[in-house]
Amino acid sequence: MTPIRVLIAKPGLDGHDRGAKVVSRALRDAGMEVIYTGLRQSPEQIVLAAIQEDVDIVGLSCLSGAHNSLFPKVVEGLRAKGAEDIVVFGGGVIPDADIPGLLAAGIEAVFTPGTSLEEIVSWVRKRVQKNHE
């Protein structure tokens, strides 16, 4: 079985990447192939990287409060390029009130502070497997 390929990305100008890096390592330790974009990526750059790297799923991390404007742009960009099969999820300092809007925009899961790595890993695995079925 080919391993799940994941892109972990930091959209916008936020420099807090402890969470993105910890999640990247946990996914890798769970047997997935993980690419981390580094900081300051525009939604366009993330879309391009996701397609070029042929990933199954993209995880977006933002702690600056810009998630409402940035996360949906990644989903829209993937759809515009015909890559709607790439799943998008997100995490960061995101108020509960913003989550329904993000889900409606196509971000399939939002993980907030205190989420266990196990929960993220198992969600990613199940979600990608579902896509492959």
Added chain:
Amino acid sequence: MQEKRDKLAQWQQKLEQGKARFPERKAAFETSSGIPLQTVYTSLDLPQADEFSLPGEYPYTRGVQRNMYRGRLWTMRQYAGFATARESNERYKYLLSQGQTGLSVAFDLPTQIGLDSDHSLAEGEVGKVGVAIDSLEDMEILFSDIPLDKVSTSMTINAPAMVLLAMYLVVAEKQGVEWSKLKGTIQNDILKEYVARGTYIFPPEPSLKIVTDIFAFCADNVPNWNTISISGYHIREAGATAVQELAFTLANAICYVETALAAGLQVDDFAPRLSFFFNAHSNLFEEVAKFRAARKLWAEIMRDRFGAKVEKSLLLRFHTQTAGCTLTAQQPDNNIVRVALQALAAVLGGTQSLHTNSRDEALALPSEDSVRIALRTQQILAHETGVADVVDPLGGSYYIESLTGQIAEKVREQLAKIDGMGGAVAAINAGYIQREIQDSAYKYQLSVENKEQIIVGVNQFTIDDESQPELLRVDPAVGSEQKQRLEALKSRRNQEAVENGLAAVRLAAERGDNLFPVVLDAVRAYATLGEICGVLREIYGEYQAKDLV
């Protein structure tokens, strides 16, 4: 001595017998930095050298002044800023009216990265994590009705620190306040941006040149300004242990001093204005010991390594902030207690100023109510608990003294390692410091996952059906409002003066002259932050991080 040892050995024997019947909670106890802990500490554990050390005297382990908080309490300085200059100005005036004694400006991310609010990358970020400043005009509004000779102002600004400080100086000019009367700090610590905080612009070499320009200009013109706040705070937030926080911060500090010396500055001309910024985490005694060790190590480094002669050059003065990363989104009121204990550690450790985090910071920017509770926490510590009435009250504790010595020793080992690599910049370029921090962050997270580390309300003592409190929301219209004001400014200002100002910045950068005087002129002509940094970007290039996970 032998008698004491024998007595201790007997005691330990009985202890082991007891443990055989009633095992302890853990197989081994250690601090967050992995320093193993004894069951009890005795006079046998005291380091000999510091046997009779006093505050205000070398090596300053016990404090940088003789009477510390008996003279003046620490500065209560809450980091704040959001949306537009006008809204932040109102928050500052509110905080000052509530008894806060110093300002601390949070800038939004575009400002911190030297981009104007109308830049495409600024989309969605304007006014979010701090106030948006595009030009002198915004700075004039930010400090309107706040006399700059009456407050001290800390500005968390790094890559474009020179431009923001220049704006502050011009606002002072316009208020009729002499620069020599200004008190405050710019963070200006670019090295930690590459490893922990992420708001870098230029590569390390030109960035360090700008830092040195600021040291030199301020030594002559703004003598009471702290020209840098060398920060362990963000290194710790990114996942470092207490020992790593201290070691990497001091390694960076050594690099700044070496760079300034290489540029021809005299150590005692700039060293008295170097300041530090540390994190106060939850392991109370380790944190207190960390602050004490920090003072001792810096005094040693400045005296022995750099030959500083002036006493002020030897003093490690520091700001402290409680640990944002320990705050939980779950049961957020519990954070009030965490912050109180962390603040206590900072005060017992002899901090010069303190920011206490607000309970709702794992959820959003803090609300006004939450900020007030955070400030009240400091006021309760200062006025109700008596902890400020005796200098270094934990000094002489067998445990604290032993831990202080052990932390200092481990930091020295780490510093020697970084020296061996060729210093902080080489260690950053090799990805060493980033990797060390990341490893600690991951290790910590795994300890939370397997419940070795209990986080109340997160992996134990949880409740179902939590509802979030009322959160501060930044009006999404801030971005367009700020853009309009910028456009209006650009159509109104003297364009020729702006062009001349920017040309002078370009020329000075190309020649390697001190940039400060020309940046001041450009700022006076209302050249924007993005325009000035844009010129420098063209000449210096931009830093490309090599992010490895």
